[in-house]
Amino acid sequence: MKYICLGYYEPAKNAAMAESERDAMFDACFAYDDHLRANGNWAGGEALQPQETALTLRWKNGKVATTDGPFAETKEQLGGILVLEARDMNHAQQLMAQHPALKYGSIFEIRPAGDMSEMLKASEQRRQKTSAR
Numbered sequence: 633m634k635y636i637c638l639g640y641y642e643p644a645k646n647a648a649m650a651e652s653e654r655d656a657m658f659d660a661c662f663a664y665d666d667h668l669r670a671n672g673n674w675a676g677g678e679a680l681q682p683q684e685t686a687l688t689l690r691w692k693n694g695k696v697a698t699t700d701g702p703f704a705e706t707k708e709q710l711g712g713i714l715v716l717e718a719r720d721m722n723h724a725q726q727l728m729a730q731h732p733a734l735k736y737g738s739i740f741e742i743r744p745a746g747d748m749s750e751m752l753k754a755s756e757q758r759r760q761k762t763s764a765r
Contacts (some may be wrong), residue, residue: 643682655758662755678715679746686743687721689728696729716742 646654668674688699718724721742728740 655755658751659755659759662752663759679748680743681746683743686741687725688739688741689725690739698725 649657665674665677683701686701688701689696690699691697716724716727718727721744724742728742731740
């Protein structure tokens with residue numbers, strides 16, 4: 633059985649961190665990811681770009697309505713994640729606007745995935761230096 637774990641954070645708190653503190657946090661997170669991989673518990677994951685890059689779709693007055701950002705009401709809960717391959721945000725919107733769940737009241741938030749490869753590479757280099765000591 634797979635579980636999708638969404639990590640939430642406080643942007644202001646994150647922005648207030650010293651670079652060394654933020655690096656230490658990411659290093660610990662990436663090290664734990666390595667642990668999960670080694671034990672067969674890692675099934676995959678993606679970072680999300682900020683909510684400002686999102687597009688929300690809903691069924692309204694017999695058609696698909698869109699808004700920028702994740703402005704779903706708080707009473708709704710995240711029910712799952714669908715990973716979609718699309719050319720760009722417009723293509724993604726076209727694909728998801730056809731999803732039957734919209735007509736049943738579901739709301740989809742579309743966000744581009746964040747690329748953490750450079751951060752991971754920098755973390756690996758820092759951790760190699762630390763373990764070499």
